[in-house]
Amino acid sequence: MxxxxxxxxxxxxxxxxxxxxxxxxxxxxxxxxxxxxxxxxxxxxxxxxxxxxxxxxxxxxxxxxxxxxxxxxxxxxxxxxxxxxxxxxxxxxxxxxxxxxxxxxxxxxxxxxxxxxxxxxxxxxxxxxxxxxxxxxxxxxxxxxxxxxxxxxxxxREGARLATMLKDHLAQLGKLAKQAGPLVPQLVEQQRTRFLERWQEAMGLTGGTLPEAAQDRALTEATAFAIRIDVAEELTRLASHLDEIERLVKKGGEIGKRLDFLIQELHREANTLGSKSAALELTRIGVDMKVLIEQMREQVQNIE
Structure with missing residues (x-):
């Protein structure tokens, strides 16, 4: 349709x-x-x-x-x-x-x-x-x-034009998600290592050695921090929403309300991605995503 x-x-x-x-x-x-x-x-x-x-x-x-x-x-x-x-x-x-x-x-x-x-x-x-x-x-x-x-x-005719624009924006969002994917494990390991180094520096300033219990605590804190900044789950959900939007656009018909809901979900994932970002490159990707999603929101509001 x-x-x-x-x-x-x-x-x-x-x-x-x-x-x-x-x-x-x-x-x-x-x-x-x-x-x-x-x-x-x-x-x-x-x-x-x-x-x-x-x-x-x-x-x-x-x-x-x-x-x-x-x-x-x-x-x-x-x-x-x-x-x-x-x-x-x-x-x-x-x-x-x-x-x-x-x-x-x-x-x-x-x-x-x-x-x-x-x-x-x-x-x-x-x-x-x-x-x-x-x-x-x-x-x-x-x-x-x-x-x-x-x-x-x-x-x-106007709907066909909007569908073409949506598909173009979906492709751009997919490219941004692929760019962000390889950065996630790198950033997690980088932040984990940096956390441990700073912990050791702080312990060195006290003039004492780092006991085994303190090392375990530092490792636990570093792991918890790495989990907090891991955006792999957000990228997975974002990719799922993009696939569903593409499927709806191909299907056609009365899809405006469902598309509007999915755009809200995309915006939520992009916001979470930006708030968890621990690197400038990932922040830039999150901002670019939000710009595209906002443009999609304006288009979707005109779809029946």
Whole structure:
């Protein structure tokens, strides 16, 4: 499966709506429906809809459509109906006016108190307001599906870029871990020897000889100190986390939360490595690791 980013944008629109027959009236407006979907990173799926009054009733269907494909991210869907004047307000045909007048006379014959049609009534009945005429539901869902497909494609492209960057950072961290590996036994033995030498120097300053019990105590303290600065275990766990991250990136899908947890574990191991470091070279490696891990954290926060 591909890796998806939570960041993306897509839009879509339908063509002009149909117009009534020319025998009744020439079109006053052409309706055009537009949909925009944009998303950014979020811990959960957070949907926001900004719809005109004519489309508000379709929000449940839109929500169902989005939740079927999106799992995480702050997603905003905007929809608008644009009315484009083709030729200003055009006079309805004589045929339509005759029909409306006949209907009006018939109604007023039975209901003398009914008011007469106004110009606005005639234009509305002529079907000039395409924004409020008809059901926009099928068009809205169709355009939203196309925009959603575009959003998924954009998120997939961005996810592929993030996956490539993560793999590059994983390779760099692996190189740093290999550089640190051979230094560990050297440093442990070096610090153990240095500890014993200083112990012997301290005993020499007292003017006495180093008894066997004192030698055993010095050896025990040196060994304990060597264990405290040994980072082999941290390097082993770090390598294990790197392997798991690489496996998840290859697998794809909904991996963002697991990656975020593993990045925290990587950061913990790098911090321990730095705190135990007893050599400048190992300290430099620990700092370089933390820089790479922090860059990975920023990338992982955008992965679904």
């Amino acid at each position: 591909p890796v998806y980013s939570m960041t993306g944008y897509a839009s879509g629109q339908n063509g002009p709506s149909g117009s009534p027959p020319e025998t009744d009236v020439r079109p006053l407006f052409t309706g055009r429906l537009g949909v925009e979907i944009r998303s950014v990173n979020s811990r959960f799926l957070d949907l926001t809809f900004k719809l005109p009054e004519e489309l508000r009733q379709h929000e449940p269907a839109l929500r169902e459509l989005l939740t079927a494909k999106l799992k995480r991210g702050k997603v905003e869907l905007r929809a608008a109906i644009e009315n484009t004047a083709q030729a200003g307000i055009t006079e309805p045909s004589t045929r339509l006016l005759q029909r409306l007048n006949g209907v009006q006379d018939g109604i007023r014959a039975w209901l003398p108190g009914a008011r007469e049609l106004s110009v606005a009534d005639v234009l509305r009945l002529a079907g000039g307001d395409t924004a409020s005429r008809g059901d926009w539901g099928p068009d809205l869902l169709d355009v939203t599906r196309k925009a959603l497909d575009g959003l998924m494609a954009a998120r997939e």
